[in-house]
Amino acid sequence: xxxxxxxxxxxxxxxxxxxxxxxxxxxxxxxxxxxxxxxxxxxxxxxxxxxxxxxxxxxxxxxxxxxxxxxxxxxxxxxxxxxxxxxxxxxxxxxxxxxxxxxxxxxxxxxxxxxxxxxxxxxxxxxxxxxxxxxxxxxxxxxxxxxxxxxxxxxxxxxxxxxxxxxxxxxxxxxxxxxxxxxxxxxxxxxxxxxxxxxxxxx
Amino acid sequence: xxxxxxxxxxxxxxxxxxxxxxxxxxxxxxxxxxxxxxxxxxxxxxxxxxxxxxxxxxxxxxxxxxxxxxxxxxxxxxxxxxxxxxxxxxxxxxxxxxxxxxxxxxxxxxxxxxxxxxxxxxxxxxxxxxxxxxxxxxxxxxxxxxxxxxxxxxxxxxxxxxxxxxxxxxxxxxxxxxxxxxxxxxxxxxxxxxxxxxxxxxx
Numbered sequence: 001x002x003x004x005x006x007x008x009x010x011x012x013x014x015x016x017x018x019x020x021x022x023x024x025x026x027x028x029x030x031x032x033x034x035x036x037x038x039x040x041x042x043x044x045x046x047x048x049x050x051x052x053x054x055x056x057x058x059x060x061x062x063x064x065x066x067x068x069x070x071x072x073x074x075x076x077x078x079x080x081x082x083x084x085x086x087x088x089x090x091x092x093x094x095x096x097x098x099x100x101x102x103x104x105x106x107x108x109x110x111x112x113x114x115x116x117x118x119x120x121x122x123x124x125x126x127x128x129x130x131x132x133x134x135x136x137x138x139x140x141x142x143x144x145x146x147x148x149x150x151x152x153x154x155x156x157x158x159x160x161x162x163x164x165x166x167x168x169x170x171x172x173x174x175x176x177x178x179x180x181x182x183x184x185x186x187x188x189x190x191x192x193x194x195x196x197x198x199x200x201x202x203x
Numbered sequence: 204x205x206x207x208x209x210x211x212x213x214x215x216x217x218x219x220x221x222x223x224x225x226x227x228x229x230x231x232x233x234x235x236x237x238x239x240x241x242x243x244x245x246x247x248x249x250x251x252x253x254x255x256x257x258x259x260x261x262x263x264x265x266x267x268x269x270x271x272x273x274x275x276x277x278x279x280x281x282x283x284x285x286x287x288x289x290x291x292x293x294x295x296x297x298x299x300x301x302x303x304x305x306x307x308x309x310x311x312x313x314x315x316x317x318x319x320x321x322x323x324x325x326x327x328x329x330x331x332x333x334x335x336x337x338x339x340x341x342x343x344x345x346x347x348x349x350x351x352x353x354x355x356x357x358x359x360x361x362x363x364x365x366x367x368x369x370x371x372x373x374x375x376x377x378x379x380x381x382x383x384x385x386x387x388x389x390x391x392x393x394x395x396x397x398x399x400x401x402x403x404x405x406x
Binding site for chain 2: 008009010011012014015016018019020021023025036037038039040041043044045046047048049050052054056058059060061062063064068069072102105106107108109130133134135136137138140141142145146147150152154165174191192193194196198199200201202203
């Protein structure tokens, strides 16, 4: 637990470690179940950070162990199947391309935006995917805030997952995330991060 | 400052408030400058949360007040121009479609992924945009962790910003963010968030 820049960061060192500096992507989990109350508590944090026009297009399908989990595992890439099968909880994170239906409630300053977007499915899909992906960033840190480890996985067949679970809806799968308490040998060694000078320019 | 679910969230209430429950998108800023040391401290947190194959495609152009800021403001939508002109610091957040060049260093487990991606610019652009957008979620919370307010803005001409600043590079603009200490009347009233039952299903 290291406070990287004590005078410059307001977040206390324990919280820095929990969310950023010590937190790791878990590859194994204990069999302790993740409760519905825990999932609700995660959402009560994850719902707050910003989205464009407060549109909040992120949607979450929780797939507990059982028949539905087996159907999901079939669409994961081979290297992700064993951990997806055994995780206490799996979240399928998706973007709702019909997010605009909620605009009069969530953005009452400009309710007519719903009708403008109703006629523009391409703009809607771009906005849904971008803002839901931002929200996945918030969500993964909220899972960590709840003392749980997240294992995000990009290796799966998104179209097949949509056909399996979302044919009756306008949700489009973006990412699959294993959630639970870290198990034995949960961590690979930490991989190197890019340096500030690799990533940042000053105009 | 409210601890929404005390027994279910490990993150302490002050940290919950700083990052999630009390934090707000600022619309005005004081004239206190944002120092380079502060920007480095933000990166030292934001760099850690996960990306696919540790690819870290997010890039950041910081535009301080002055000539470059004036050029940026010209490409913002009218409603965002005044705040972009006066913010102590503005970050142009971008995805680097040549992120794969770093793969042998950041994902030494599978260095050949660089060459596989070199021949697939479409896959690279999708991967760059998705993972950089995830990282923007982490970045916005890292700005808050540093005690600063962020004002993300989607209303701008991304192609024009790319032409203005990134013709010599492979960076693609995703979002523009004002950064500083909140000024007078910095907050609009909090807009409503969707309910858990609007967003979550259980399979």
